[in-house]
Amino acid sequence: MQELLRKHIEKIVPLTEEEFAFVAAHFTIKNYKKRDFLIQEGESVKYTYFVVSGLLMLIYNDDAGKQHIVSFAMEDWWESDFLAFHTQTKATMSLQCLEDTDVFCLSLPDYQHLCAGLQKMEHFFLKKANGGHIGSQQRILSFLTSNAKERYEQLLKRYPSLSQRVPKTLLASYLGISRETLSRIWRSA
Known part of the structure; x- marks a missing residue:
């Protein structure tokens, strides 16, 4: 499983054997x-999670x-209640498995x-955070401008496999529509 973590990180920054040993130890x-549940609302958030296999839902x-679905996280994604994690406050969201899930x-x-110990990792996390911010902005714009x-x-275009892995009720919630509306859209597609 550590090879999956290394491949994920090395999409952004190359690592020597020594550097990866340092990373993996954390x-x-x-x-x-x-x-x-990996995180439950009202509890401390101990970790941020990298999904190796499985599917998570942030609620x-x-x-x-x-209940509002904030996001789904599948293989090769990071997820947490980031506000609570970085500020060490109580969770305002819950993180639940939709499938059996393995995480780092x-x-x-x-x-x-x-x-602090490896500038490459600071760069890696900055790139991942920027990608997350961009994704969040795109989702907000979608809610503001799209039917x-x-x-x-x-x-479906961004995450084609998600519709096969997530029940329609949860997809509808994520999209901000009723289950019935999603069924009508699905039938007309």
Whole structure:
């Protein structure tokens, strides 16, 4: 599994054997079952997660009790309640497995030690964070400027395998539409 982590990092920065040994020493591997929670709202957030295999869903529950899906994270993605992780405050979101999932876990002290000890990793995390910001902005713009059908088509174009792995009810929630609307769009496609 460590080779998958190395390949992921080396898409952005090359690492010597010594550098990768330093990097790998900061991660732990954990396995979760479908429906397990990696993070629960109101608890401390110990890690940011790199998904090796499986599928995660980041959830926010509003004051009215409505569940909002913030994101999905599949293989080769990073996920956490980043605000709570970086500020060491209580989680405002929950992170749940939609499939059996294997992840590399990185604690905040290990993250900070990696960035301080190897500038390449600071560059790596900056590139990953920038990619995440761009993705978030694109999703916000999609909500502001696109109708339900267009949002669904954009989702299929960006993440074609997601529609096969995620129940339609959850896809509808992610898209901000009802299950019935998604069914109508799906049938007309």
